[in-house]
Amino acid sequence: MSEVKYSKEHEWIKLDGEEATIGITKHATEMLGDIVFVELPEKGSHVDKDGTAGVVESTKAASDVYTPVSGEVIDTNQMIVDDPSKINEDPEESAWFFKLKIKDKNEMDSLMNKEEYEKFSKETSA
Amino acid sequence: MNIKKTSLNNLHIKYGAKLVEFAGYQMPIQYKDGIIQEHKYTRSHSGIFDVSHMGQLFISGGDDLTNNLEKIFPADLKKLKTNQSKYSFLMNNKGGIQDDLIITKTSDGFLIILNAACKYNDYEVIKSKLDNQYKLNLDESLSLIALQGPEAKNVLNKVIPGCNSLKFMNGNNYVYNNKKIYITRSGYTGEDGFEISIKHSDAETFVESLIENGSKLIGLGARDTLRMEAGLCLYGNDLDNDTSPIEANLKWAIPKSRIETEFVGSEVLKNQFQSGVKKLRVGIKPDSKVIARGNTKIYNDKNQEIGKVTSGTFGPSVEHPIAMGYVDNSYSTVNTKIFLEVRGKKIPANICNLPFYKKNYVKGEINV
Numbered sequence: 001m002s003e004v005k006y007s008k009e010h011e012w013i014k015l016d017g018e019e020a021t022i023g024i025t026k027h028a029t030e031m032l033g034d035i036v037f038v039e040l041p042e043k044g045s046h047v048d049k050d051g052t053a054g055v056v057e058s059t060k061a062a063s064d065v066y067t068p069v070s071g072e073v074i075d076t077n078q079m080i081v082d083d084p085s086k087i088n089e090d091p092e093e094s095a096w097f098f099k100l101k102i103k104d105k106n107e108m109d110s111l112m113n114k115e116e117y118e119k120f121s122k123e124t125s126a
Numbered sequence: 127m128n129i130k131k132t133s134l135n136n137l138h139i140k141y142g143a144k145l146v147e148f149a150g151y152q153m154p155i156q157y158k159d160g161i162i163q164e165h166k167y168t169r170s171h172s173g174i175f176d177v178s179h180m181g182q183l184f185i186s187g188g189d190d191l192t193n194n195l196e197k198i199f200p201a202d203l204k205k206l207k208t209n210q211s212k213y214s215f216l217m218n219n220k221g222g223i224q225d226d227l228i229i230t231k232t233s234d235g236f237l238i239i240l241n242a243a244c245k246y247n248d249y250e251v252i253k254s255k256l257d258n259q260y261k262l263n264l265d266e267s268l269s270l271i272a273l274q275g276p277e278a279k280n281v282l283n284k285v286i287p288g289c290n291s292l293k294f295m296n297g298n299n300y301v302y303n304n305k306k307i308y309i310t311r312s313g314y315t316g317e318d319g320f321e322i323s324i325k326h327s328d329a330e331t332f333v334e335s336l337i338e339n340g341s342k343l344i345g346l347g348a349r350d351t352l353r354m355e356a357g358l359c360l361y362g363n364d365l366d367n368d369t370s371p372i373e374a375n376l377k378w379a380i381p382k383s384r385i386e387t388e389f390v391g392s393e394v395l396k397n398q399f400q401s402g403v404k405k406l407r408v409g410i411k412p413d414s415k416v417i418a419r420g421n422t423k424i425y426n427d428k429n430q431e432i433g434k435v436t437s438g439t440f441g442p443s444v445e446h447p448i449a450m451g452y453v454d455n456s457y458s459t460v461n462t463k464i465f466l467e468v469r470g471k472k473i474p475a476n477i478c479n480l481p482f483y484k485k486n487y488v489k490g491e492i493n494v
Contacts, residue, residue, distance in 0.1 A: 033160055034162040036162075061419075085162075
């Protein structure tokens with residue numbers, strides 16, 4: 001069974017056993033505008049909860065991508081590197097950023113569920 | 127501070143603009159289509175830009191106005207014919223640029239289009255340098271609308287018949303809704319286009335009629351990517367009080383006839399014409415897809431800092447990151463290898479010719 005959770009930095013994370021898939025939310029892409037460049041973490045590297053794990057750039061500005069949990073990077077999505085506009089098209093499915101083998105499932109507890117995130121993103125963009 | 131709204135504010139909202147504060151005005155950064163689509167629509171069809179935040183300064187009256195303005199601006203105003211425009215600068219005594227502007231000779235004086243963030247200061251500076259016999263009117267009863275792109279002439283001609291006979295950098299009076307409007311053929315996108323000065327009360331219906339004829343509203347975001355592809359400077363980014371027109375590689379805007387004459391900053395410019403400059407504005411093309419934005423440090427192959435990026439983005443039409451900036455003059459030759467420090471890494475790049483995007487050739491040659 002997989003669950004999707006959300007961070008305050010507008011990342012989504014889907015956990016499947018010990019494997020987590022991470023991307024940025026639709027709300028984030030709407031705030032960023034057209035995405036034209038993405039930098040992903042190296043496969044095999046370790047990332048720490050709330051640390052930077054990549055960069056997205058829109059025509060307007062660069063923004064860091066953070067990882068909502070710690071772990072080892074086991075895969076990255078070459079599709080979005082080759083065509084960053086895919087992130088605007090399908091941010092919460094095919095345009096995922098990276099996959100982690102997570103260290104500590106408990107790190108998921110502090111994250112928001114869908115309902116909480118929707119409320120949060122509405123409040124912060126108001 | 128009170129944020130000002132332009133006469134098109136309701137229209138911006140109606141067409142789904144994302145509004146931001148810019149130079150004290152609430153302005154659209156983009157509409158629903160987003161920056162890339164808006165940019166491409168301007169290059170393939172035509173785009174409407176609300177530039178009403180810019181200053182429209184009318185100077186008239188008195189004797190010897192042309193001579194006195196030539197003591198301020200390095201343009202050849204005596205040779206300017208009525209309704210003809212020139213790009214020029216308001217400089218300080220050090221030859222630094224206080225603003226870049228367009229001067230048009232009108233039937234009774236001159237019209238100067240000023241950058242929004244500079245206009246009130248420009249007004250004071252210009253007023254202080256002219257004596258009281260002249261009338262200066264920074265007219266805030268007028269909107270300014272730019273229409274840019276290959277279709278601009280057809281779209282505008284449907285609304286204002288006859289305007290497509292205007293030549294580049296020329297203007298004239300026309301009538302809209304029984305009122306006088308002033309149109310110049312000019313712009314800031316590297317495309318053919320027009321700038322229309324019109325009463326606030328007519329601006330909204332005028333823009334709606336352009337939209338009905340196939341044009342679309344375009345935000346400041348695309349205005350920025352369009353001007354960067356066209357190699358044009360943005361005051362505050364690429365030009366400032368510590369940079370001269372020669373250093374900015376805008377020598378072409380200082381006519382030869384003016385070099386030996388006196389104007390504000392002329393001593394410094396004359397010197398730079400003779401002895402050259404230390405830094406020079408150049409085009410920069412990164413080798414990879416990494417974008418180097420303003421303030422990115424530039425290094426040579428020996429890891430010595432040689433300059434700074436002043437504008438950088440992703441160019442939607444050239445489909446590649448583009449930038450401009452200032453480098454030590456000895457590194458300004460085209461194809462010189464340089465390195466840009468982005469997020470701690472040195473990204474290889476080359477000095478390249480400006481503009482990145484050239485329209486003059488058949489269907490728009492791409493110059494990256």
